[in-house]
Structure formats: C-alpha cells, structure tokens
Amino acid sequence: MDTQTKDLTILTGDRPTGPLHLGHLVGSLEARVRLQHRHRQFVLIADAQALTDNVADPGKIGRNILELMADYLAIGIDPNKTAICLQSEIPALAEIAFYLLNLVTVARLERNPTVREEIRDRGFERNIPAGFLAYPVSQAADITAFDAALVPVGADQLPVIEQAQEIVRRCNALFGETLTMPEAIISDTPRLVGIDGAGKMSKSAGNAIALSIEADALVEAVNRMYTDPGHIRVSDPGRVEGNVVFAYLDAFDPDKEEVARLMAHYRAGGLGDVALKRRLAGILEELLAPIRERRRRFASDPAQLLAILKAGTEKANGIASRTALRLRRNMGLGFSML
Numbered sequence: 001m002d003t004q005t006k007d008l009t010i011l012t013g014d015r016p017t018g019p020l021h022l023g024h025l026v027g028s029l030e031a032r033v034r035l036q037h038r039h040r041q042f043v044l045i046a047d048a049q050a051l052t053d054n055v056a057d058p059g060k061i062g063r064n065i066l067e068l069m070a071d072y073l074a075i076g077i078d079p080n081k082t083a084i085c086l087q088s089e090i091p092a093l094a095e096i097a098f099y100l101l102n103l104v105t106v107a108r109l110e111r112n113p114t115v116r117e118e119i120r121d122r123g124f125e126r127n128i129p130a131g132f133l134a135y136p137v138s139q140a141a142d143i144t145a146f147d148a149a150l151v152p153v154g155a156d157q158l159p160v161i162e163q164a165q166e167i168v169r170r171c172n173a174l175f176g177e178t179l180t181m182p183e184a185i186i187s188d189t190p191r192l193v194g195i196d197g198a199g200k201m202s203k204s205a206g207n208a209i210a211l212s213i214e215a216d217a218l219v220e221a222v223n224r225m226y227t228d229p230g231h232i233r234v235s236d237p238g239r240v241e242g243n244v245v246f247a248y249l250d251a252f253d254p255d256k257e258e259v260a261r262l263m264a265h266y267r268a269g270g271l272g273d274v275a276l277k278r279r280l281a282g283i284l285e286e287l288l289a290p291i292r293e294r295r296r297r298f299a300s301d302p303a304q305l306l307a308i309l310k311a312g313t314e315k316a317n318g319i320a321s322r323t324a325l326r327l328r329r330n331m332g333l334g335f336s337m338l
C-alpha cells in the first residue's frame, strides 16, 4: 500500500495501565510521531479495553489516563496533528462492537493466538471474562469506527488485526461496502528485550525502563541489566548474544561503528561490563532527559491535558457516530427502515 497517501487514517491505541517505556518508544511511538505528519491520525486511550482485565481495579485505569497523555506529548505527539481520544467517551465504539460480535464465533475468538497467550499470562484458566475473550471484536470496532486503513502495532498484535480484517470482510459481504479494510504496519525494529534479558520489555514483567524514569533510577536499571554471567574478569572473553547491554546499544547508540568495535573487543576479552554500562547509561540519559523535562511540564498542567483529550474525543465522536449510523442503516436496523 502507498503509505504516503495523505487522506489515509491511522489508528493506534494503548491500554492505560501503566507508564510507557523504551519498548513502546522504539516499537510504536516513534512511528506515530513520523506518521502524524503524513496522515490523519487518531491515538485511542483504550480505557474500556483495559477494563477487560482490570474490572476489579478500575481506579488504576483512571489514574493512568493523564499520565499517558503526558507521555504522548513528551515524546512529540502533536495534538494539532493527532487526535488523542478516550474510548469510554465514544459511545459509538461500544455500539459498533455489539453489532460486530455477531460476525464472529466463540470458537474463532478462542483460537486467537494473542488472546490465548494473554489468557495464559493472566492465569484466567477457565474464568475468562467474556469481555476479555471478545476484546479483538471491540478493537475491530475501534479500527473500523475511525475508517482506519493503517494500524501500526507490534507483531504480537497481528492476530488481532487479522481478526478485524475477517470481521470487515464478513460485514461487507453481508451488508455491502460498509467498513474500511484495515492493514497492519508492523515495526521492523525487533522487540526490545527487558532489562532481565528474559523476554520482551513489559510493564507487567517488571523489566521495563519507563520514559519518565528519573536519572538515578536509570543508572540503577542499567546496572541491573543482564549481561554474560560467564564474563567474570574484565580479561575474560564475553558473549554479545543475549547480552542486554549490547541489545540496547544496538537500538539506541547512534555510533554503530563504535558499537561494532565494542562488540569485537568484548568478544576478545578486555572490555568490562562497567565501562559498557556507563556508556549505555549516558546514551539513554541523553535520550530521556529532554523527554523527562517536557513530561514534567505537561504533567504539571492537568487542565490542559484534559482539554486536549476532550477536543480529540469530540473529533473522534464525529467520525465514529457516522460509522455507527452507516452500519445500522446497512444492517437494516433502526428507524430508517420503518
């Protein structure tokens, strides 16, 4: 697809359940900042989706909404270019989701590999909230409500987008061209590993570096990073594969030639973890210091954050309610049929 086309709409979303971290930055936030100059963009704060696995603690969701706004603005999402909106304040999303639920089977929902993995991670076992199992349908409603053609997501969300595509195909086959077919854009940067080296960076695994991290906590996090347990003395040869410090230098050090030199030196022996970690901490501090500063300014004015969110949500309500009306009409529901 020609991703240069100006009139395409892009939608991305986040569940407001914790601070954004470096994994989000390289995985999707940088793409959003780039894409907002070329396309119409909505960023959805998916508080209703977050409820599907946090129903016993909705306060956590509410507390994270303006925090997420501050993160977005601090990394360069420009509210004049991107409409930031709040899912629960867009009733058409719930309406569309309710209709789309009839276009999927429970068996198909249970087969979604992303949802299966998340069910396992959350330990739901046989007590899966119906809303959680069906969240891909709600997400299909989000995507189609905005007429989104492009959805930049991490590779783990691909099965959710595929499910949205199936729903759109079925809907349009039954009711005529009603919903826009979405396409996923998968980031070509590999998933950033967590500081423990055990898996991808995630807030739930406790291995993340938040974009809002303070300078001293950042140094501590870098010092805790998993390296090569066999690299005991500086003179020992060290392993670069699976070494978190090198994974981060790869992702964040602008001087790739120097990284290649450091890798060779580390492998040969004679380069210590302490020196490497000092370099990485400096690079990350340079990246995060301006974000932290901008974030502090935005977070100090919650009224402004709320005003931005309300303006974006109003814009979202316009387009989502038009989609809901079109769907209702084409399905043959409502007064228009009488």
Ligand code: TRP
Binding pocket: 011, 012, 013, 014, 015, 044, 046, 049, 139, 142, 143, 151, 153, 157
């Ligand atoms: N499921 C997404 C996540 O957990 C969040 C999300 C909700 C989303 N609605 C969306 C992403 C619409 C893209 C488009 O990250």
